[in-house]
Amino acid sequence: MDRKPIEDVIFEINNFISLGGRTIIDATGSESIGRDAQALREVALKTGLNIVASSGPYLEKFESQRIHKTVDELATTIDKELNQGLAIRIFVPE
Numbered sequence: 001m002d003r004k005p006i007e008d009v010i011f012e013i014n015n016f017i018s019l020g021g022r023t024i025i026d027a028t029g030s031e032s033i034g035r036d037a038q039a040l041r042e043v044a045l046k047t048g049l050n051i052v053a054s055s056g057p058y059l060e061k062f063e064s065q066r067i068h069k070t071v072d073e074l075a076t077t078i079d080k081e082l083n084q085g086l087a088i089r090i091f092v093p094e
Contacts, residue, residue, distance in 0.1 A: 003034075006042060013047045023050035055081040 016024070028035040037053065044051045055078045069077070 003036070003039075006039060009039075009043055010046055013043060013049050017047060017049060021049070023052065025052045025054065027054055 013024075026035065026040055035053065040051050040053055043049065056074070
């Protein structure tokens with residue numbers, strides 16, 4: 001999957017921040033469709049932007065094996081991502 005250079009992403013995020021933006025929701029809930037937790041972390045650290053990462057399966061044509069898991073297996077994966085994290089700080093309101 002082609003990725004935009006991080007410097008280009010930071011430039012765009014800084015434009016968003018200059019217009020008053022403070023938080024984005026990243027809808028790429030799985031690595032199979034491009035989620036990159038380390039890139040999200042880098043962008044957040046370099047810009048001060050709050051980034052909320054999502055979790056869960058996407059469309060079948062993008063997910064391959066993951067979409068064929070049972071509901072319990074998917075729930076376990078999502079629970080692990082929320083409670084153990086993605087190698088970045090996860091905030092879950094109480």
